[in-house]
Amino acid sequence: MAADSAAVSASGQEDTRTRLLTTALRLFTEHGVEGTSLQMIADALGVTKAAVYYHFKTKDEITGAVAEPGLRELDSLVEDASRLRGRNARVDHLLRGFVDIVVRHRTLMALFSRDPGVTRALTTSWTTRGSFSGTMLEILTGPEGEMNQAIAAHAAIAGIAMTGGARQFADLDDETLRAHLLDVGRRLLGRPRRR
Amino acid sequence: MAADSAAVSASGQEDTRTRLLTTALRLFTEHGVEGTSLQMIADALGVTKAAVYYHFKTKDEITGAVAEPGLRELDSLVEDASRLRGRNARVDHLLRGFVDIVVRHRTLMALFSRDPGVTRALTTSWTTRGSFSGTMLEILTGPEGEMNQAIAAHAAIAGIAMTGGARQFADLDDETLRAHLLDVGRRLLGRPRRR
Structure with a gap:
């Protein structure tokens, strides 16, 4: 009892x-x-x-906890992608997974990209959390680490995250937003576009 | 005297x-x-x-004044681009000019994309300043306003701005950074790449 x-x-x-x-x-x-x-x-x-x-x-603890599920999903995504063989498989898995996470957490992304308070509260989590964003960029950039690929990878991550949270696309349904953001990543990373 | x-x-x-x-x-x-x-x-x-x-x-006034020259350059860029005939000419002019401004003000872009204080201080300037960023997106999206172009345009602006200010590319010389960022915009907007 x-x-x-x-x-x-x-x-x-x-x-x-x-x-x-x-x-x-x-x-x-x-x-x-x-x-x-x-x-x-x-x-x-x-x-x-x-x-x-x-x-x-504190409110910062709440902000951190609000963001935690999304950050944890990013962690496992990067881990899963790292284990795949073949650069294209890794890039495609990471790109699709990242777009999924951004769309699933679009309210949070919107807050993240607009609200100064979130950025400050999260600086600690992002810094203490090892560098999954570093690993993510490494996978997308590829083993040769060419500068144009590194820059395209950074622009893809930033572009997808900021656009996924943008006010003007808030009314788009998840599936449409997901397809368009995937397209953004594929164009930048030179991966085949969806049919 | x-x-x-x-x-x-x-x-x-x-x-x-x-x-x-x-x-x-x-x-x-x-x-x-x-x-x-x-x-x-x-x-x-x-x-x-x-x-x-x-x-x-106030410090916010200083922050606003620090950003002012870049914002003013953006204003005239959008005005100049709007006056050109032909969509491709407008897109190319805007893209090249935007990349130039981002690279010329890269210290400011770095601050802008990382520091919560800047975002807050600038919210007023951006809001009171009419919607040059709206016009910029309109030009890049094109007259038919297709959703995939609108999303690509938003991702291009965000990707170029955030990547131009990213810490990991701070050591790149201006010319190299400019060429790569231009490439990002051209891939996303479907414009011919540089030779």
């Missing part, structure tokens, strides 16, 4: 944490990170500020 | 303003916008804080 109620309470807390992050992302999108207070998050959830503090001590 | 000394003093002040902006850009690059105080700018210039206040009331 005691174990049961502990399990219920743990999953209840897990649930609060998830709802907290969803609510935070919505408020960040509406008011910007700097314009959102812990109190506003608590009010929107209908809980006390102490309940928010139970999960996160 | 009075007119002469007024002219000397006006040009002396113009000179201080220019030196102030150069110094501010250097300090912003070293310490970030948020890590740079008006006092630090005054110290680096060897003037009093009051002398800095004479030119600018």
Whole structure:
């Protein structure tokens, strides 16, 4: 019985944490990170500020946690791609996976590319997280590391991320956005276009 | 005589303003916008804080003024391009000019793409300045406004700007960087590559 109620309470807390992050992302999108207070998050959830503090001590921690799932997906994508044999297979896997992640997290990408508060909060995560973005660029650039490929790879990553989060494409459905962003990457990296 | 000394003093002040902006850009690059105080700018210039206040009331004003020349160049570029006849001529002129501006202001681009403080300070300038970036995208997208061209245009602008300011290409000489960034834009916009 005691174990049961502990399990219920743990999953209840897990649930609060998830709802907290969803609510935070919505408020960040509406008011910007700097314009959102812990109190506003608590009010929107209908809980006390102490309940928010139970999960996160600072707004930067919340911002980091909001971005965490996307960053973790990027980590495994890069790991998976590194294991493939053949440069084209690695590039194609990475490109498709990156576009998928950008589209799946487009609200977050939008926030990321527009809101100064997110950039600051994430600087730590990105820096402490090893250099998956370095590995990503290495895979896309290829073993010879030619400058024009390195620059095309950087432009592809930046272009896809910023465009995936751009306001003017917010109404596009996921599938259409995904197809167009993939096309951007393929043009830049010299990979065959979709039929 | 009075007119002469007024002219000397006006040009002396113009000179201080220019030196102030150069110094501010250097300090912003070293310490970030948020890590740079008006006092630090005054110290680096060897003037009093009051002398800095004479030119600018806030750090945001300084940040805006640091970015102003680049923004003004973008304005005239878009105006010039709009006047050309023929879509290809407009696209080529705009692309070449945009790459030129990004490379000429690469220190500023680096700051822009990395520093949260710049983004915030510039939000006002970009918004009040009409929509030259809207016109730029319109020209690059073309009259039919096809979605794949619109997305390619957005990715080209974002990719060129972010890559031009990227740390890992900071050692490339201007001419090489310019050629590669032009290549990025031409691949994305389907324009002939350089020979």
